[in-house]
Amino acid sequence: MTMKITDDSPPILSALDRPNSYIGRSVPRPNLARLTQGRAQYVSDMTLPRMAHAAFVRSPHAHARITRIDAAAAKKAPGVIAVVTGTELAKVITPWVGVLTHLKGIKSAPQHAIAVERACWQGEAVCAVMAKSRAEAEDACELVEVSYQELPAVTDAETALDPGTHVIHPELGDNLTFERVHVAGDPDKGFKDADAVVETTFVFGRHTGVTNEPRAILADWNPGEERLTVYQGTQAPHMMQNLFAKHLGLEEHQVRVVTKDVGGSFGIKVHTYADEMAAVALSKLLKRPIKFVADRIESFVTDIHARDHRVRAKIGVKNDGTITAWEIDDLTGIGPYSVYPRTSGIEANQIVNLTGGPYTCPNYRARARVVFQNKNVMCQYRAVGHPIATAVTEGLVELAAAKIGMDPLEIRRRNLIPDDAHPSSGPSGIKFEALSHHEALAHLDAMMNYAGLRAEQKRLRAQGVYRGIGFASFVEVTNPSAAFYGVGGAKITAQDGVTIKLDAQGAIICQTGVTEQGQGAEAVIAQVAASAFGVPIERVRVITGDTDNTPYGGGTWASRAAGIGGEAAWQAGKALRANVLACAASILQATPSDLDIRNGSVVDRASGNERLSLAELARIAYFRPDTLPPGFQAELMATRHYVPRAWPFAFTNGIQASYLEVDVESGFVTLIKHWCVEDCGTVINPQLVDEQIRGGVVQGIGGALFEHCLYDERGQLLNGNMADYLVPMAAEMPDIEVGHVVTPTADSELGAKGAGEAGTAGAPGAVMNAINDALRPLGAKPLTDMPFTPGRILQALGRV
Amino acid sequence: MSERFHEITITVNGEEVRERVDARKTLVDFLREDLALTGSHVGCEHGVCGACTVRVDGVVVRGCLMLAVQCDGGRVETIEGVADSNEIADLQQAFIERNALQCGYCTPGMLLTAQELLRSGAVPSRETIRVHLSGNYCRCTGYQAIVDAVEAVAKARASQ
Numbered sequence: 001m002t003m004k005i006t007d008d009s010p011p012i013l014s015a016l017d018r019p020n021s022y023i024g025r026s027v028p029r030p031n032l033a034r035l036t037q038g039r040a041q042y043v044s045d046m047t048l049p050r051m052a053h054a055a056f057v058r059s060p061h062a063h064a065r066i067t068r069i070d071a072a073a074a075k076k077a078p079g080v081i082a083v084v085t086g087t088e089l090a091k092v093i094t095p096w097v098g099v100l101t102h103l104k105g106i107k108s109a110p111q112h113a114i115a116v117e118r119a120c121w122q123g124e125a126v127c128a129v130m131a132k133s134r135a136e137a138e139d140a141c142e143l144v145e146v147s148y149q150e151l152p153a154v155t156d157a158e159t160a161l162d163p164g165t166h167v168i169h170p171e172l173g174d175n176l177t178f179e180r181v182h183v184a185g186d187p188d189k190g191f192k193d194a195d196a197v198v199e200t201t202f203v204f205g206r207h208t209g210v211t212n213e214p215r216a217i218l219a220d221w222n223p224g225e226e227r228l229t230v231y232q233g234t235q236a237p238h239m240m241q242n243l244f245a246k247h248l249g250l251e252e253h254q255v256r257v258v259t260k261d262v263g264g265s266f267g268i269k270v271h272t273y274a275d276e277m278a279a280v281a282l283s284k285l286l287k288r289p290i291k292f293v294a295d296r297i298e299s300f301v302t303d304i305h306a307r308d309h310r311v312r313a314k315i316g317v318k319n320d321g322t323i324t325a326w327e328i329d330d331l332t333g334i335g336p337y338s339v340y341p342r343t344s345g346i347e348a349n350q351i352v353n354l355t356g357g358p359y360t361c362p363n364y365r366a367r368a369r370v371v372f373q374n375k376n377v378m379c380q381y382r383a384v385g386h387p388i389a390t391a392v393t394e395g396l397v398e399l400a401a402a403k404i405g406m407d408p409l410e411i412r413r414r415n416l417i418p419d420d421a422h423p424s425s426g427p428s429g430i431k432f433e434a435l436s437h438h439e440a441l442a443h444l445d446a447m448m449n450y451a452g453l454r455a456e457q458k459r460l461r462a463q464g465v466y467r468g469i470g471f472a473s474f475v476e477v478t479n480p481s482a483a484f485y486g487v488g489g490a491k492i493t494a495q496d497g498v499t500i501k502l503d504a505q506g507a508i509i510c511q512t513g514v515t516e517q518g519q520g521a522e523a524v525i526a527q528v529a530a531s532a533f534g535v536p537i538e539r540v541r542v543i544t545g546d547t548d549n550t551p552y553g554g555g556t557w558a559s560r561a562a563g564i565g566g567e568a569a570w571q572a573g574k575a576l577r578a579n580v581l582a583c584a585a586s587i588l589q590a591t592p593s594d595l596d597i598r599n600g601s602v603v604d605r606a607s608g609n610e611r612l613s614l615a616e617l618a619r620i621a622y623f624r625p626d627t628l629p630p631g632f633q634a635e636l637m638a639t640r641h642y643v644p645r646a647w648p649f650a651f652t653n654g655i656q657a658s659y660l661e662v663d664v665e666s667g668f669v670t671l672i673k674h675w676c677v678e679d680c681g682t683v684i685n686p687q688l689v690d691e692q693i694r695g696g697v698v699q700g701i702g703g704a705l706f707e708h709c710l711y712d713e714r715g716q717l718l719n720g721n722m723a724d725y726l727v728p729m730a731a732e733m734p735d736i737e738v739g740h741v742v743t744p745t746a747d748s749e750l751g752a753k754g755a756g757e758a759g760t761a762g763a764p765g766a767v768m769n770a771i772n773d774a775l776r777p778l779g780a781k782p783l784t785d786m787p788f789t790p791g792r793i794l795q796a797l798g799r800v
Numbered sequence: 801m802s803e804r805f806h807e808i809t810i811t812v813n814g815e816e817v818r819e820r821v822d823a824r825k826t827l828v829d830f831l832r833e834d835l836a837l838t839g840s841h842v843g844c845e846h847g848v849c850g851a852c853t854v855r856v857d858g859v860v861v862r863g864c865l866m867l868a869v870q871c872d873g874g875r876v877e878t879i880e881g882v883a884d885s886n887e888i889a890d891l892q893q894a895f896i897e898r899n900a901l902q903c904g905y906c907t908p909g910m911l912l913t914a915q916e917l918l919r920s921g922a923v924p925s926r927e928t929i930r931v932h933l934s935g936n937y938c939r940c941t942g943y944q945a946i947v948d949a950v951e952a953v954a955k956a957r958a959s960q
Binding site: 028029032033035036037038039040041042044045133135209210211212213214261262263264265266295296517518519520687688691694695696697698699721722723727728729730731732733735736759 | 822824825829832833837838839840841842843844845846848849851878879880883884892895896897899901902903904905906907908911926927929930931933934935936937938939940941942943944945946947
């Protein structure tokens with residue numbers, strides 16, 4: 001395994017070093033110009049003939065029986081086309097249950113597109129109104145009279161399993177969704193052998209994705225062709241095709257899902273949402289296009305939430321810094337339903353998998369419990385489980401280091417899995433092909449001038465300025481195989497495909513099952529295809545997001561697009577090159593192996609001299625095939641698929657550092673600088689990787705400092721708007737320096753792993769550790785309760 | 801009760817339009833729904849996110865906090881207009897080269913807000929750029945690439 005540190009423009013890797021290779025180059029994304037001109041096409045921009053707008057009457061109660069719905073006045077309101085209740089819609093669409101067989105024992109109850117008889121969280125849709133305009137639909141929603149009988153609301157995860165607590169779904173017996181216990185090594189002996197034990201409780205505030213474009217869907221059932229076309233801002237068109245077909249009683253070939261521009265996703269748009277399923281069912285019921293775009297309050301009360309975890313955690317450490325044992329007890333409340341089809345057990349499961357992941361200590365005891373409650377649902381959001389597992393692990397490591405008086409980088413040097421020890425596994429048994437923790441740490445140390453910052457910190461403390469430095473090493477799940485969802489029975493494909501065809505002028509068209517929501521998947525596919533086949537990137541067009549016109553694929557989530565879609569593009573490009581060279585050889589009466597395709601032309605492999613332009617080859621193959629030798633058929637379209645098989649996941653690794661200042665009078669935190677060194681294997685486009693890291697870091701900072709869905713004890717969301725729910729804005733964010741170590745995966749020729757989760761995975765832990773580092777000399781109680789608001793910081797300082 | 805619907809005349813991107821609009825209709829809904837100018841986006845609908853940023857009589861405003869009827873007789877410029885006039889061609893190019901947009905939803909508002917700062921001709925500090933853009937929400941980039949792009953354009957314009 002070769003490993004090297006790269007700067008912002010890493011040299012091209014030799015195995016992929018074809019002439020005119022675009023791999024490793026910061027090529028601008030091909031689809032950006034129209035986005036800067038107001039010429040994008042988001043689903044929220046779309047209209048269709050006969051289209052009606054849907055708005056929903058939503059439950060104001062966290063838990064209530066629906067005793068009566070009177071829609072008479074609403075039906076007569078201006079512009080109204082139809083008013084449909086859950087009971088009426090249930091005749092068109094079947095309910096679903098969000099469980100997976102590989103999460104042993106996970107249970108949930110049937111969820112309807114529109115609530116039937118009972119609403120289980122504040123914001124659940126109880127009735128739909130369709131009108132000529134959204135405004136008229138909303139007006140009429142006001143006229144729908146719904147009578148509710150309030151039921152006990154289960155809101156506190158800590159008491160959800162108490163015998164006296166109301167059971168939300170009586171048929172399930174209790175409020176336990178899922179529980180996992182994992183013991184590895186000998187944790188009891190580990191804690192006994194420790195010179196010091198640190199025990200604390202970490203709390204992570206429930207927060208959400210706040211995509212700038214809310215969820216949007218436009219469903220068009222055409223009875224004339226028995227076909228459903230759904231324009232949807234989704235990350236997984238083929239998954240949605242399967243689900244729409246399944247629950248509407250259609251064949252999959254009757255459903256087409258088209259995904260154009262998507263205004264942000266981050267895992268928010270990879271789930272089944274009841275109101276989106278309702279929109280599709282309403283189109284079938286009413287035989288006309290139905291558009292639904294969530295407004296901001298609807299987004300806050302229905303977009304999946306995440307991260308609401310309480311983790312009791314313990315670490316044992318010897319005086320020489322050796323970590324001897326880990327223990328965690330995670331509790332999370334996920335709302336009234338496990339979200340379909342990925343379930344709401346995955347984040348807790350990931351926390352068990354990932355805690356202690358970067359380190360050699362094998363003694364580990366973990367329990368995770370997932371419980372139902374009457375709040376909005378929780379499910380997978382960017383970096384699923386990583387920010388929690390990383391903050392817990394790294395929080396424990398730095399608290400342990402402080403307790404034994406060791407430098408936080410030194411304790412990591414003594415415990416991180418050695419770079420030459422791979423393949424290896426984490427304490428939970430997760431398998432690592434090859435990681436580079438120590439190389440990354442050394443790179444970070446130099447990049448941030450750690451020693452210099454410590455000196456500056458010391459000098460400023462003497463002046464009453466409290467700055468802190470915090471770190472977070474992490475491992476990151478990318479390139480998931482079928483082990484993630486497929487083995488659990490979900491129709492979520494781990495493989496992906498790319499089809500490349502030569503057009504009649506010698507350009508290539510790539511159709512791919514991975515999708516684009518801003519990450520740069522189109523650019524990556526174009527770069528890889530151009531390099532593998534041999535054309536300038538200007539001669540590559542990429543088509544994504546259309547189940548009628550792309551190979552079957554999983555879409556873009558869990559950092560899979562570059563590593564999995566990219567490899568399929570690489571293989572398809574090579575296959576088409578072989579086909580085109582066979583055709584060129586027959587035209588030129590040459591041997592294919594003596595030829596190559598470079599910069600858009602068929603050339604003599606040895607001399608590089610042009611033998612035939614691709615345009616001329618395409619002209620002959622498409623328009624004068626009669627001139628080709630008898631029996632030769634040119635095949636100018638090639639498809640290849642790829643799925644990781646050797647490893648369940650292509651784990652990556654990295655380390656982050658945060659440098660910040662705490663105003664001990666006000667409790668405000670000023671972020672001064674942030675660093676991240678990560679290893680995503682082959683870097684296809686350094687700029688895109690860096691920007692994934694930066695965006696991810698800021699999303700992680702949001703969870704650490706600002707973002708929090710605040711509920712009262714009755715299950716009412718108190719801050720469902722962007723004025724009260726704080727998100728990171730430009731003025732508060734630091735510049736972020738990114739470095740790379742390159743350890744390609746040997747599972748693919750391309751060697752690329754993912755990079756989308758890394759920033760979000762490490763940032764909250766690094767910021768938490770930096771705050772605690774800043775406040776340590778003041779004797780503050782360590783802060784472990786995110787978000788770290790000024791009020792909480794002043795409390796830790798004992799000032800309020 | 802006064803009239804609910806009003807005839808308004810607005811010059812939008814240099815073209816005069818006459819429409820009958822509901823008094824309650826916001827400017828951004830009017831642009832998107834009545835004129836099909838979908839480059840201005842709706843994000844939060846209460847003036848926080850900046851996705852609906854447009855210019856009215858030369859001043860950057862939130863399209864969700866203004867009513868269409870308030871613009872009667874006025875001049876509205878949207879991203880489509882400033883893109884077609886090449887007013888911000890250098891800024892758009894800088895955004896593309898620096899990958900200062902990912903999903904692109906905030907971009908029209910971000911460009912118009914940045915142009916407001918850049919029109920002064922000065923070279924603002926990175927901190928000034930960050931503060932000026934602090935009313936425009938971007939979930940994707942973490943802002944640094946946007947700051948880089950705006951800074952690069954400020955420097956390039958100043959050196960011309």
